[in-house]
Amino acid sequence: xxxxxxxxxxxxxxxxxxxxxxxxxxxxxxxxxxxxxxxxxxxxxxxxxxxxxxxxxxxxxxxxxxxxxxxxxxxxxxxxxxxxxxxxxxxxxxxxxxxxxxxxxxxxxxxxxxxxxxxxxxxxxxxxxxxxxxxxxxxxxxxxxxxxxxxxxxxxxxxxxxxxxxxxxxxxxxxxxxxxxxxxxxxxxxxxxxxxxxxxxxxxxxxxxxxxxxxxxxxxxxxxxxxxxxxxxxxxxxxxxxxxxxxxxxxxxxxxxxxxxxxxxxxxxxxxxxxxxxxxxxxxxxxxxxxxxxxxxxxxxx
Numbered sequence: 001x002x003x004x005x006x007x008x009x010x011x012x013x014x015x016x017x018x019x020x021x022x023x024x025x026x027x028x029x030x031x032x033x034x035x036x037x038x039x040x041x042x043x044x045x046x047x048x049x050x051x052x053x054x055x056x057x058x059x060x061x062x063x064x065x066x067x068x069x070x071x072x073x074x075x076x077x078x079x080x081x082x083x084x085x086x087x088x089x090x091x092x093x094x095x096x097x098x099x100x101x102x103x104x105x106x107x108x109x110x111x112x113x114x115x116x117x118x119x120x121x122x123x124x125x126x127x128x129x130x131x132x133x134x135x136x137x138x139x140x141x142x143x144x145x146x147x148x149x150x151x152x153x154x155x156x157x158x159x160x161x162x163x164x165x166x167x168x169x170x171x172x173x174x175x176x177x178x179x180x181x182x183x184x185x186x187x188x189x190x191x192x193x194x195x196x197x198x199x200x201x202x203x204x205x206x207x208x209x210x211x212x213x214x215x216x217x218x219x220x221x222x223x224x225x226x227x228x229x230x231x232x233x234x235x236x237x238x239x240x241x242x243x244x245x246x247x248x249x250x251x252x253x254x255x256x257x258x259x260x261x262x263x264x265x266x267x268x269x270x271x272x273x274x275x276x277x278x279x280x281x282x283x284x285x286x287x288x289x290x291x292x293x294x295x296x297x298x299x300x301x302x
Contacts, residue, residue, distance in 0.1 A: 001029040004068060006059050006105065007079030008036035011157055012200050014043070016077060019201050021045040021052075026075060027209045037068055038080065060101035065108040072112070075208050078105060083164035087127065088260060098127035106134060110143035132220045139212075139219050147207045147215065152195040152225030152268075152280070156291035165260040169194065172230070173237055173288055176248040179301030185254035188231040191266040195225040195280040196290040206278055214276060224270040224280040226287065236284040240292075241300050 003020060007013045017036060024031055033051045036042035041056035053071075057064040059080045080101055087094030132148050139146045156177075157170040168185055169192060175182035195203075203223050212219075228236075238246040270278070281287050292298060 001026055001031055001075065002033040002035070002071065002073045003031060004035045004037070004071070004073035004076045005042075005079060006037050006068070006076070006101075007081060008042040008054070009038035009040050010079060011159065012154065012197060012204075013038070013077075013079045014045075015197050016079075016201050016204055017042070017052075018045045019205070021048045021050060024050070026205065029074075033071075035068065035071055035073060037064075058101075060096050060104055062104045062108070065101075065104040066111070068105070069108040069112045076105075076109075077204055077208075078102065083162055084260065085165040085167070085257070086163040088165070089163075094127060099130055102131040103134060106138050106144060110138060136217065136219050140217060145212055146219055147210060147212075148220035149203055149207055150220065150222045150268075151200055151203065152193040152223055154197055154200050155194050155287060156295075157197065158291070158295040165257050166192070168257070169230075169233070172233065172249050173291065176237060176245040177241055177288075177292065177296065177300045180248065182249050184230065184249050184251045185257040186230065186261055187253075187258075188234070189229055190261060191227060191229045192261075192264070193225040193227050193266060193268055194284065194287060195223065196287045198290050198294060199225075199280040203278055203280075206276075210276060218272075221273045221276070221278070222268045222270050223273050224278055225268065226281055226284060227267045228284050233284055236288055240285060240288050244302075245300070 003026060005013050005017055008017060017034060020026060020031055020034060031050050033053070036052065036054045037057055037059060039056065039058050042054045044052045044054055059065055059068065080097065082094045082097045087098060135146045135148050138144045153166045153169055155170045156173045158174070161167045161171055168183065172182045172184050234246055234249060281290070292300060
C-alpha cells in the first residue's frame with residue numbers, strides 16, 4: 001500500500017508517519033511506500049524499512065499536487081494547513097494554503113480518475129467550511145472517496161510553539177512540565193475541546209478504515225474530545241506535577257487571542273464519530289500523562 005501525507009513536516013504528520021512505519025501496515029495491508037510532502041522537506045522516520053520519499057513542495061501549486069497524485073497513492077492524509085492565528089493575520093496566505101491547496105489536491109485526484117480515502121483535517125473559518133463542502137460534493141460525484149476529520153484542539157503539542165491562537169492550551173502544560181514559565185493570554189474560565197496527539201493519529205488511521213457506506217452523504221465528522229476549562233487544565237497539571245509546576249503559569253491577557261478564542265465553540269456533539277468507533281481521552285489528566293509518556297520519557301521537571 002502506498003500512503004501519501006501532505007503537511008508531513010508538521011507535528012501530527014510526523015507522528016502519523018512514525019506510527020505507520022512502526023505498524024508496517026494500514027487496514028491489514030503491508031505498507032510498501034510512504035510519500036511525505038511539505039513546503040520544507042519532511043524528515044524521514046528513523047529505522048524506516050519501507051520506501052520513504054520526502055518531498056519539499058507547495059501543495060497549493062497545481063503542478064505539485066499533480067505530481068503527488070501521479071505516484072498513485074492508495075490513501076491520502078491531507079494535513080497541509082496554515083494555523084488559525086497565522087490565517088487570521090495573513091488572509092491571502094490562509095486562503096492560498098488552506099483553500100487553494102486543498103482544491104488543487106482534490107482536482108488532481110479528480111483528474112487522475114481514481115478513488116482515494118482522502119482525509120483533510122481542519123482548516124479555519126470560511127476556508128474550512130468551503131473545503132468541507134467541496135469534499136462532500138467531490139465524494140458525492142465519485143471523484144474521490146473522502147472523509148473530512150474535524151479535530152479537537154490537539155494538546156499537548158511537543159516542541160516550540162507555533163502561530164496558532166490555540167497554542168497556549170499546550171504551552172501552559174508543556175512549559176511548566178519542562179521547568180519553564182508559560183504565558184496564559186485568556187481567562188481561566190475559557191472552555192475548549194481537546195484531544196491528544198496520540199488520539200489524533202488514531203482518528204486518522206481509523207478514518208482510513210471506515211466503510212464509506214456507513215457515512216452516507218455526510219462525509220465530514222466531528223471527532224470526540226474532552227471539554228474542559230483552562231482552570232481544569234491547570235488543576236490537572238497541579239494533580240500530576242504539583243504546585244510548583246502550576247505556579248510557572250503567568251497570566252498576561254492578549255486581546256487578539258482572546259477575541260479569536262471567544263469566537264470558537266467549546267462543546268461538540270460527536271455521537272456519529274463515537275458510533276463509528278472513534279475514541280479520545282476522557283480526562284485532562286490522561287491527556288497530560290500521554291504527553292509525559294510520549295514526549296518526556298516519563299520524566300518531568302522538579
